[in-house]
Amino acid sequence: MPAITAENPLALPRVAASPDRAAARPVLAVTTAPSGLEGEGFPVRRAFAGITYDYLDPFIMMDQMGEVDYEAGEPKGTPWHPHRGFETVTYIIDGTFVHQDSHGGGGIITDGDTQWMTAGSGLLHIESPPEELVMSGGLFHGLQLWVNLPARDKMIVPKYQDIRGGTVKLLASQDGGGLLRLIAGDLGGHAGPGATHTPITMIHASVSPGAEVTLPWRADFNALAYGLAGSGSAGAERRPFRMGQSVVFGDGESLTIRADAAQDSRSANFEVVLLGGLPIREPMAHYGPFVMNSHAELAQAFDDFQAGRLGTIPAGAA
Template identity: 65%
Template sequence: MPAVTVEDITVLPRIPVPDPALARQRAPRSVTTAPRGFEGEGFPVRRAFGGVDLADLDPFIHLDQMGEVDYGPGEPKGTPWHPHRGFETVTYMLDGVLQHNDSLGGGGVISDGDTQWMTAGQGILHIETPPEEMVASGGCFHGLQLWVNLPKAQKWIDPRYQDLAGDQVRLLASDDGGALVRVIAGNLAGLRGPGQTYTPMTMVHATVSPGARMVLPWEQHFNALVYVLAGRGTVGAERRPLQMGQLAVLGDGDAITVAADATQDGRTQNMEVLLLGGRPIREPVAWAGPFVMNTEAEVRQAFEDFQAGRLGQIPAVHNAPTDLLVTETDSPLD
């Protein structure tokens, strides 16, 4: 799991430990294990938010951990063309390569440590596929995709996307140097990540060394979610056990503690965690397939607009599938 690393973590700015006399540790309210499934044309995923109430996730909607899978030649898979409206997709690649194209003519390639932040807004068509060379050679594929809701007032904005290169990510170290902290978006200890968000939020990927304990300040008006991408350890002052594929929803407070077990599971050297927090939107959510709106009528309108071609047309893309895939009964596509 390479993402972005540094040779010498001691040169990075340190995150000060919140004052124990003033900071209130966030305690785990629930721990859930992500169900497994398949997405797009058949790549394996863990549905990280499976079984969690949307009210606890707000402003987040959906999170897939894609892989980790080691493909043989000819095996890598992606998604067909499909629409989105009403939210943002955030695709973060830890290992492997993914290519994106959309109905506005945009696109790009993201690989180890890169992030693609797509704002669907009023509507867009897009496709995500492994490049031809990866299909031919095979290789490791591991990433995640997060869906971030948009407030009602911003669901009809023009689509846009941000390609955030891995070297743009803000790199920090925990107070004792035992954890490498990558700030992708939002503010952590007064330092900001490169992602520009409509919904106030923080997105962090941390690598915690075996036996290390990471204590981070956290915006008290945000919710707090900790998902384990690899390895095992504990969360909270209570040291609640947490391992790969599990999500902890934390309660109120302004500090988060994550500790890695001294001995990991053999598949990874470190504990890899994704930390998410955002200001809850607290608006009604109507969600069907690739559309996240405020009312069922708006979702029906999204399907009608898609079927009428008002969400865009598929541009000419070399060697890309041309079939559109979406039905009203579909689970989230990506």
């Protein structure tokens, strides 16, 4: 882990917080993600469990899928299911997922790829491991992030963005101790390939043992960090956090994470996802696979799903 990297981070563009505007964001909370099963039974950690929506907005939830090393016959996915009113961002670090929808879309995401699905007015969707992975087993690790849509965009036509790992913007921290994969948004004047309806920033950072990374952060964004592997600390106060824990930052114009000098044997670096977004600040009604602005809109989504207005499973589909 991970699939997309750089042989020499020192050759990449550097990003650092400007000293004259770098009011540091304090750490407000560190939470631990509970574990569970999703879909047909693959293991997940609910990254944002216990964090109030005031601190998450515009993000809704995030699952860390795996990391799991499957035996032959064990890989699992999800059955056909509906979505409406938000976007799903599926980032595959190791392994492969095949996806298909009721609008004729689909594809394969693997080893550093991101599938950005804008559910909008609604569709049916399935994600599954390819047959060869089911037969052989193997490593699987990824994330799925849900991003809310503002009311004006909740009923737009569904669409996909297939963001290949090779198109992710690779950057380095000021001293080269952190490799930054900018998947979406802007960081220090550099833009990631993901196009978003709500302004957000999504970064996968690999921080070398003992290194510190301080990044500029939009003052009007929220700020979250999640540990994918390894251990370290966050903020000027050096609040410890590790794999399976989330950090909620307060207001400010920069954020800092550090890697412990000694990491576990499975991961050479402290692997962290950094997220920020412009809060939508609209009422949110969330139930299962639907995220709307009111209970009446949720009821309509269920009615539309049951009536087949979100699409039908294609003939011959699994």
